[in-house]
Amino acid sequence: MKAACLNSIGAPLALEEVPEPTLERDEVLVETRACGICRTDIHIQDGLAYVPRLPHIPGHEPAGLVCAVGAQVGSPQIGDRVVPHLFLTCGECIYCRTGRDAQCSRGRGIIGVTTGGGFAEYFKAPARNLLLLPDEVPFEAGGLVSCAVVTAVRAYRRAQVQLADPVLVLGVGGIGQILIQLLKHAGARVAALSRSQASLQIAARLGAELCLQAGAEAIPEIIQFADGEGVACAVECVGLGTTMALAAKCTRRGGRIVVVGEEAEFPAVDTIQIAQRELEIVGSRNGSKQDAQDALRWMASGVIQPPIAERVPLDRINDGLDMVRHGRVHGRVVVKVRGD
Ligand SMILES: [Zn+2]
Numbered sequence: 001m002k003a004a005c006l007n008s009i010g011a012p013l014a015l016e017e018v019p020e021p022t023l024e025r026d027e028v029l030v031e032t033r034a035c036g037i038c039r040t041d042i043h044i045q046d047g048l049a050y051v052p053r054l055p056h057i058p059g060h061e062p063a064g065l066v067c068a069v070g071a072q073v074g075s076p077q078i079g080d081r082v083v084p085h086l087f088l089t090c091g092e093c094i095y096c097r098t099g100r101d102a103q104c105s106r107g108r109g110i111i112g113v114t115t116g117g118g119f120a121e122y123f124k125a126p127a128r129n130l131l132l133l134p135d136e137v138p139f140e141a142g143g144l145v146s147c148a149v150v151t152a153v154r155a156y157r158r159a160q161v162q163l164a165d166p167v168l169v170l171g172v173g174g175i176g177q178i179l180i181q182l183l184k185h186a187g188a189r190v191a192a193l194s195r196s197q198a199s200l201q202i203a204a205r206l207g208a209e210l211c212l213q214a215g216a217e218a219i220p221e222i223i224q225f226a227d228g229e230g231v232a233c234a235v236e237c238v239g240l241g242t243t244m245a246l247a248a249k250c251t252r253r254g255g256r257i258v259v260v261g262e263e264a265e266f267p268a269v270d271t272i273q274i275a276q277r278e279l280e281i282v283g284s285r286n287g288s289k290q291d292a293q294d295a296l297r298w299m300a301s302g303v304i305q306p307p308i309a310e311r312v313p314l315d316r317i318n319d320g321l322d323m324v325r326h327g328r329v330h331g332r333v334v335v336k337v338r339g340d
């Protein structure tokens with residue numbers, strides 16, 4: 001099969017002919033139709049955060065058609081449209097038992113991150129990791145459930161937002177835009193911060209009432225927007241020390257900061273602020289299988305419409321990665337592996 005391979009850290013992906021994945025009894029082979037590109041793919045290419053064994057086929061937002069199943073697999077069946085939950089969990093540890101699939105302590109990897117992924121004509125997954133894609137959801141949007149959409153759904157739940165709460169979304173990339181859709185649907189009042197004017201225009205179109213260029217000057221406006229007290233919740237999709245400091249300054253006493261963005265930085269929030277203002281700082285990672293299932297339902301009903309900015313064929317994958325790396329796009333870039 002044709003696959004885009006990372007052969008050494010820092011190198012562009014190389015389009016190569018490689019053997020198709022071989023199936024265990026509980027596994028399913030999926031013919032890839034589309035696969036989103038995520039910032040984590042850039043981190044993998046650069047040797048940051050996750051370091052898979054090389055050569056590696058990245059791609060963790062794939063969707064496609066089931067084309068073969070292992071001997072033990074009852075469902076899904078050949079011809080089903082599917083999207084994977086990425087975490088190869090044990091199904092038995094305390095985290096698996098309590099709906100924290102992405103925290104499994106005995107996991108065997110993450111599809112497309114530490115094991116072979118969707119930048120290839122075929123990928124494989126255990127049957128129990130695959131979710132059926134509703135007919136209303138096209139492959140190119142469906143694949144985004146695995147990372148961008150499920151991450152936004154999880155973060156939304158971690159935010160525990162109530163009706164009419166003022167909420168700040170920091171960073172209006174793919175995840176931030178989906179979060180705004182969910183928050184507006186839930187009746188929250190949304191302020192959005194971004195460095196990019198184009199992203200702020202998208203945020204406004206999605207219903208964010210206050211859209212501001214990221215920076216210290218934005219703080220008084222956000223506090224005023226949030227009844228003079230600060231937002232009930234800030235969702236931090238950037239992950240820098242400076243944006244965390246901004247989030248803390250904009251959050252009201254007893255408010256919550258949900259950390260979604262990941263960078264190798266230390267949050268610039270002092271313990272006096274956290275203690276005296278009783279801030280709650282919670283992390284949010286990808287999501288559970290249930291979060292993914294619910295994400296699909298919200299997509300089928302139109303509440304979530306993942307922003308797709310650009311589509312590239314598999315043989316132009318490096319162009320797609322460059323667009324993400326340099327922030328030239330304001331939404332997801334999707335690799336079309338095979339026509340719909
Ligand atoms: Zn991702």
Ligand SMILES: [Zn+2]
Pocket residue numbers: 089090091092093094095096104105106107
């Ligand atoms: Zn587990």
